[in-house]
Amino acid sequence: MGKQIHIGVLISGGGSNLQAIIDACENGNISGQLAFIGSDNPKADGLKRAAKYNIPSFVVDYPAVIRKFKEAPSKISLPADFDLDDLISKQSLVHGKGGAKKVKYFLTTRAIAEAKLLKEMKAYSFDLLVLAGFMRNLSPYFIDRINLDRNNPRIMNIHPALLPAFPGTDGYADTYRYGCKVGGCTVHFIDYGEDTGPIIGQRAFPISEEDTLESIRKKGLVLEWELYPKCIQMFAEGRLKTVKKTFTLANGQTVRRTIVEILPNNK
Numbered sequence: 687m688g689k690q691i692h693i694g695v696l697i698s699g700g701g702s703n704l705q706a707i708i709d710a711c712e713n714g715n716i717s718g719q720l721a722f723i724g725s726d727n728p729k730a731d732g733l734k735r736a737a738k739y740n741i742p743s744f745v746v747d748y749p750a751v752i753r754k755f756k757e758a759p760s761k762i763s764l765p766a767d768f769d770l771d772d773l774i775s776k777q778s779l780v781h782g783k784g785g786a787k788k789v790k791y792f793l794t795t796r797a798i799a800e801a802k803l804l805k806e807m808k809a810y811s812f813d814l815l816v817l818a819g820f821m822r823n824l825s826p827y828f829i830d831r832i833n834l835d836r837n838n839p840r841i842m843n844i845h846p847a848l849l850p851a852f853p854g855t856d857g858y859a860d861t862y863r864y865g866c867k868v869g870g871c872t873v874h875f876i877d878y879g880e881d882t883g884p885i886i887g888q889r890a891f892p893i894s895e896e897d898t899l900e901s902i903r904k905k906g907l908v909l910e911w912e913l914y915p916k917c918i919q920m921f922a923e924g925r926l927k928t929v930k931k932t933f934t935l936a937n938g939q940t941v942r943r944t945i946v947e948i949l950p951n952n953k
């Protein structure tokens with residue numbers, strides 16, 4: 687058997703992707719094992735899967751953390767290494783109305799919750815962190831403490847749309863409402879933006895007149911369960927290389943983008 691990676695998973699809900707990953711580890715489609723399952727939601731059904739498979743788990747109750755901060759901000763101590771200016775200069779998650787105050791509130795509450803996540807995760811060694819229906823944006827505070835080597839990102843996410851179309855929390859519904867004739871799912875590395883990170887893999891399905899939002903979700907999820915383990919396995923095989931590309935447009939402007947190159951399988 688080749689190298690086995692250790693995988694940490696964060697969830698918020700039912701965890702059907704988590705189940706697909708557990709199954710793939712068990713049947714050898716992923717050369718790895720789960721190190722832990724964490725959740726921001728104490729009621730996440732997926733936590734039952736942790737108990738069933740004897741995988742260590744923990745919860746950082748985000749709503750409670752945010753509520754406590756709102757009630758008495760001065761009573762909450764910030765992480766010792768919290769640097770608001772640094773986070774503001776990196777983040778691209780919060781814009782628009784509310785301005786600086788909104789950005790500060792968002793980054794502060796997230797860093798408090800994320801410091802708690804990091805503290806829980808410290809007990810486990812892991813190579814890859816997988817977001818499987820984790821419905822929280824991660825701020826640069828958290829990302830920088832996981833991606834210690836900037837050239838080798840190690841937080842993956844699955845998104846229910848063909849990115850860069852329809853970022854956000856409701857990809858299948860957005861696809862449906864827009865009247866798209868094709869839908870799909872995307873696995874990508876996390877960067878500082880919302881669903882903007884380098885794409886690792888995508889799967890698409892046709893949408894016909896007969897489709898409903900439910901049928902679209904179903905088609906999408908089936909593809910997610912197939913795609914996510916495949917992408918994780920490519921990571922385990924060391925086949926995902928992030929490369930910085932610069933493109934020159936017809937008007938002379940340059941566009942820079944970090945992309946994922948998939949290396950051949952030299953098994």
Ligand code: GRF
Nearest residue numbers: 700701702703819844845846
């Ligand atoms: C999936 O559709 C995933 O793409 C999105 O959230 C959903 C999670 O489903 N990010 P599950 O909890 O894995 O069943």
